[in-house]
Amino acid sequence: MGTLLLKGIQLNGRKADILVEGNRIARIAETLDSTADRVIDGSGKAVIPGLINMHTHSAMTLLRSCYEDQPLKDWLERVWAVEARLDEEAIYWGAKLAILEMLKTGTTCFLDMYWQTPALARAAEEMGIRAFISYNFLDNFDHEKAEKQYRECEEIYAMSRDWPERVQFCVAVHADYTTSEATMLRSGMFAHDHGLVFTAHLAETLSETQEDIVRTGMTPAQHFHRLGLLGPQTVLAHGLWLDDHDVEILGQSHTTIVHNINSNLKLASGYRFKYQELREAGANICMGTDGAASSNNLDIRESMKTMALLQKAWREDPSAMPLDELMDIATVNAARALRIDAGRVEEGTLADLVLVDTRSEAFIPSANFIGNLILSANSSCFDTVIVDGRVVMENRRVPGEEEILERAEAIARKINNV
């Protein structure tokens, strides 16, 4: 079991030594007289828990910036046309590009919703990030398709027992307007029976929400509720168009709602995310980036700033969305939903840690580290990333990054010529 010592690093405003044994934090003290296989000098650095991206479609990095400033309908048609060309290899390299970007921006764990589940898992395994890779149900109300998907889901779940513990299988339903109730129920039961995270899109746009009400007589949230699919291990992305009753049922069931502010703004899906209401009702709020085709990057720290700005702006209250809650949203709340011992820098927790270089103009004055990190810095402040006790980025370098850029670029050139 390898040991790693972070020596003299800033933690919650004080200098500390942090000893990592295996994949967990063993000890934290002002000074530790331990020897370790490896020592990292923490001077000029601060440590935070790794950020967690709770909603993305990783391989959509291949579509980044390829079709900008278009009406939603044209944009979607283009995205679908390009996506139809993505084979397993494309998705593998697209996911690697995504993971490279997440590590560079301080993310140590993500929840993915895309196709080619085994290729996604392989990319995550190889790059050392913690990942929750979902099998994605989308049957377009076609019974045969649903059957095929269900068999495939079972097969991949069986395969997933060979994945490292750091890469976990989970279950996704695209959305209730694309997937039959039978499939929603069956996939939800599958997740429940095997103790897996269950994720889906929810009420991303007003039109989809209104159409749902016409089609089912219920809002999307009420639809999930009626099917018994809400709860602490259900992770619903977006949740922008919710009425008071929706907020109540999502809160009472302690469902996780993932806010994807940059994507929501860029696609003009909405910006009045009811953070405070959902939180007060009991829901668990997390942060996501969505895919890079809509948010353009997978930078959770940047999304945290945008969320702070938008909550203050639309509520017309500069005291809305305090910084400490924002940190929880990107760390401890996500760990709670995923049931992992992460999101905090404490003895006994998983060593998913990010080292921040504070020796730059963005961190001066130095009085408010979290304020500077979220509102002033950019994500090049993330210097070193540790996942599961292993250093996966050091001095902003990730092993193999040149090959990833080359391969992803070549594939993107091919697939974007639609």
Next chain:
Amino acid sequence: MGTLLLKGIQLNGRKADILVEGNRIARIAETLDSTADRVIDGSGKAVIPGLINMHTHSAMTLLRSCYEDQPLKDWLERVWAVEARLDEEAIYWGAKLAILEMLKTGTTCFLDMYWQTPALARAAEEMGIRAFISYNFLDNFDHEKAEKQYRECEEIYAMSRDWPERVQFCVAVHADYTTSEATMLRSGMFAHDHGLVFTAHLAETLSETQEDIVRTGMTPAQHFHRLGLLGPQTVLAHGLWLDDHDVEILGQSHTTIVHNINSNLKLASGYRFKYQELREAGANICMGTDGAASSNNLDIRESMKTMALLQKAWREDPSAMPLDELMDIATVNAARALRIDAGRVEEGTLADLVLVDTRSEAFIPSANFIGNLILSANSSCFDTVIVDGRVVMENRRVPGEEEILERAEAIARKINNV
């Protein structure tokens, strides 16, 4: 006259050689066989015109992140209490910290509105940035104060003839609700007579706008109009609360309006900036960051992204705010307002250039460079900054940056202990 050759650099999607002679771009061609005093290898880099920050209070960097998530009234009182402690030395080092940050984030020119004008000019002169430093009128309707300020303005204007051409004097009025009509008129005339840029705050908050209407019978924009203060060399910051008639008169007079999106969101001043209406009416739209106490950083590129996202979101139209117009807002529109030959990379223009390192995940796929630059990258992509033909940042290093961080930190510790 020194010469500088940028060799094989990406310009508007093609490789080019760019020869700088003295402070201007002398030649641009696919290949130049010139010798030069200095050659910069452009491989893996793209060149853009330097970004221009059209509204900031530079030395407010000293107040960055020192008082977050507060109601506006408490925040303002705290800011004013700290500002009362700023002496000339504090403002000099605060401005240096601001300029360091602007250079690091690709800004080559800024329009400043603060006190201690000579100290601000000295900071800009020493750091090599292009700057428009205003004398700031704010008389609180006190005739004696106004007289004193007018004499001071004249003295500093006389001194400014010794400033390098790169640092220009200009005239500011804080706002029409803090400054008497007599002072607004007199300072506006002073700017007009000497061919100086004239700048002020305009309609930043709804309450200030409503109070103006009650007090003067006019909106703030109409107030400036009635005093004859609108026009192409008038630069008005914010302009968030405008009625149709305001838009018309600002447009017809080709007045410059500076959007400060991050500050407007964070202080909950408003977010429905009428970009399209103002532009169509004929106004000249530019970008600013406001001071770092409200926007937390002086990163124009980041502000460009926020502006794109917000315009799309509040208009509920993903095709709103196209990328090419966004580049104009941060470059050529600002150069027009300031009457400098900058904002474009063309033969004969001032050599205010920024080199972007494109060898990172944010620029893959590479098909849409501007999309990647604004929406995907963070501002650590800015590698080298050239102002007035001189390299002022290279490989992300600015001479003297350690001393600036140290001095600014020490001063901030002292003044923030209110």
